[in-house]
Amino acid sequence: MTTQTTAAQTAGTPAADTPKGLIGIPETIGRALATAGGALAVVSTFLAWTWTSEFPGDLTVYGYPGGLQVLVLIGGALTALFGLASYGVKGLRWLVPAGADSALKLAALGTFVTAWYTIIAISTTLGGLVNLEPGGWIAAVTTLAALVGALALPFERPVLDAADPDDSGWEAFRHNARNQGAVLKAAIASGTASPARKLPSYAEILIIVAALAVGLIVFTYGIGTEYDELFVGFLITAGFGFAAVAKAGLVGRISAITAKHRTVTMVGAFVAAAAFPFTQSDDRYATIGVYILIFATVALGLNIVVGLAGLLDLGYVAFLGVGAYTAAMVSGSPTSPFDIHLPFWLSALIGAAVAMVFGVVIGAPTLRLRGDYLAIVTLGFGEIFRIAVLNMDGTSGPDITNGSNGISSVPNLNILGFDFGQQHDILGVSIGRFSNYFLLMLLITLVVVVVFRRSSDSRIGRAWIAIREDETAALAMGINGFRVKLIAFALGATLAGLAGTVQAHVTYTVTPEQYQFAHVVPPNSAFLLAAVVLGGMGTISGPLVGAALLYLIPAKLQFLGDYQLFAFGLALVLLMRFRPEGLIPNRRRQLEFHEEAEAPTVLSKAGA
Incomplete structure (x- = not known):
């Protein structure tokens, strides 16, 4: 297996030169810019973004993020986290088994889109950019800087062996498996991925509990969005966040752990879902x-x-x-x-x-x-x-x-005497x-x-x-x-x-x-x-x-009126274009849609 040369190397630039990304900024500067931009985006959410509370979410409070600021905070935190992981910070490498660079790009892009969507929404609702406070301007600049820095990271893809069109289904399956192993070995050798490390059973169960808790929080937050702008921002943040975590290999690694403890996962998922009504006041x-x-x-x-x-x-x-x-x-x-x-x-x-x-x-x-x-x-x-x-x-x-x-x-x-049409008090919570x-x-x-x-x-x-x-x-x-x-x-x-x-x-x-x-x-x-x-x-x-x-x-999305189905259909087309195997595919279907299986899939099997 060989590795594709960068454009600079093809033009005759020595291989020892610092690799470039999509824009002409050195990798080291871009990585620092993306990490710092994510951290400063988090700081900006603790400042006021507008002077009036007429915009939903009340973004006028200093020291307490509200509404769409919370989503920018989450995106900025993910960007900074993946940025630190890309430096090989001890304790964070486990979170990026497939490497942090791709995840960093997606996290920075998601944070940028959410922040700028918020700024445009404020300007449209209140009547111009003059309604922005310093926090909004800082968020706009820092998220743009994080995106520019992320785009400066190099992009190198291993060249895989070409498949024989006359191969049978089993031979093609083995060919894909060989390519997966080559991709994973190259990623580990270059330091952009980390090999699976065996954890004690109690640690794996704690990881399952944490993943289920995060899922419950995200689901509850999505259902409980009180206004349209917040739900659109939620979709942006959740979509890019999931894509970033998947690119980092964390989804595959957690999937391997849940597959290993299937009974614990099923019981935990049931308990988390049963807790949902107790988190709702309405x-x-x-x-x-x-x-x-x-x-x-x-x-x-x-x-x-x-x-x-x-x-x-x-x-x-x-x-x-x-x-x-x-x-x-x-x-x-x-x-x-x-x-x-x-x-x-x-x-x-x-x-x-x-x-x-x-x-x-x-x-x-x-x-x-x-x-x-x-x-x-x-x-x-x-x-x-x-x-x-x-x-x-x-x-x-x-x-x-x-x-x-x-x-x-x-x-x-x-x-058994329990009337489902009446309100009941269970554990001190009124259940409708x-x-x-x-x-x-x-x-x-x-x-x-x-x-x-x-x-x-x-x-x-x-x-x-x-x-x-x-x-x-x-x-x-x-x-x-x-x-x-x-x-x-x-x-x-x-x-x-x-x-x-x-x-x-x-x-x-x-x-x-x-x-x-x-x-x-x-x-x-x-x-x-x-x-x-x-x-x-x-x-x-x-x-x-x-x-x-x-x-x-x-x-x-009912606020879109006649454009609701159009927006919904467009989202489905984009999702099927970039992830045709589905959000949570099994291994066989992932191999059917991708000649080179993603490193998380391989690691999940290794971890299992």
Whole structure:
């Protein structure tokens, strides 16, 4: 393996000269400028940025950051941290196993964008740059200096062996693995990366706890943003921050630790999620939380069909509707054609069972199709379900679903005397209606996660993956492709139906409009599929994160009006362009999309 020469070396400059980056500043000066700029950006957040409190967040206070200043503080701290790590400061090298330079560039860019966005927003809202106080000017200059310094860092990429286009899948996989090792060895030899170091188990568990705590804080902060400018700044900071941490290799290193302690991670994630309602003073934020859990649970069920078995299902939201309608009919609703009021556990089982039956009935005649043909058939099923329940109004068909009016007044749940529609005091904290349903939905999500994990690790799970990778080869090896795919279809439908039974009680009313292919408000089939692909196919945490983002972002971008879907679609295009394997991909998909696997992925396996 060789290393590409810099432009200066190509022109005949001696190799001993100081390497240059995208701009003609020596590396040492650029590194110092980026580190100092990040630190000074932190200092600027403790100064007033404007003279009036009319701008949201009250940026007039000295000594106490508020609103968008907090986000600039976080970005500046990350920039300074990666800058110090790039000097090889002892104790910080563990945070940058893949090297700090790329992470430093992303952190500096994110801080610059957030600070300048804030300055432009202040000027636009208040009427000109004259409304800026010294703190705002200092933030503008220091973040620009940090970005300029980061762009001065050199960029060198190892040249990898070219792949043979005639290689088989296994040979290509081994070729990529060899290139990964070469990249990692070169990075460690040059001092830009650090080899994985074995930590004691208690230290790894503490790292997991810290990562979950950070995740809870970020999620809570994103939901609780009180005004539009703050949410946009949050997206900028969170996006660039995650990209920087991923480039540093820290995401891969933590992923390896969580994979090693899967049970601890699952329990810790459940506890962190259960703590969310206790961090909210307003039940309206818990409303977003419970809908995110419903969306995420259904996306995880779809991940079995799409992520594990490789079946493109475009009508999956119909199974959610089957479960919701079934539960609404047997839960004592006055508009239900059946005078039945079953306990929740029984209605949940019936809803899941009916959805499973629909999955089998629809899957049996259609799963012999592949690819686009299967996608078209499932899309047709989703529309057939919506039109069928719309016509069952007693006029166009039998009086079962009340047509467009749906089944309304679904009563609140009452389990063992605990009324989910009433406010309760738990541990000295008042928990409202949506917080109650959030905790219930969290238990169901845990059940779905366990089912997904056990299924993917089982023999049938390996058969799903074999079908997804190469159905012809799997059939030749003796796998009953039709039976395996039907099981995946039925199991995915069952999990969606289970989530639908809770949705019926949360929304009070079940109507056909909730289950369109591309509805403005998720969940719908298009958003569900996007959540699986965006988060990371075949993983547990991927669809959960993808669903959270795909529900939260549209809910917070309503101020854009007609441009909401345009901005949302543009963000998805950019994300798929720069990270097509998803936010939290598994190792196989990462190798499929990148000829050279990132160092964090290799280190995660080494650390495991």
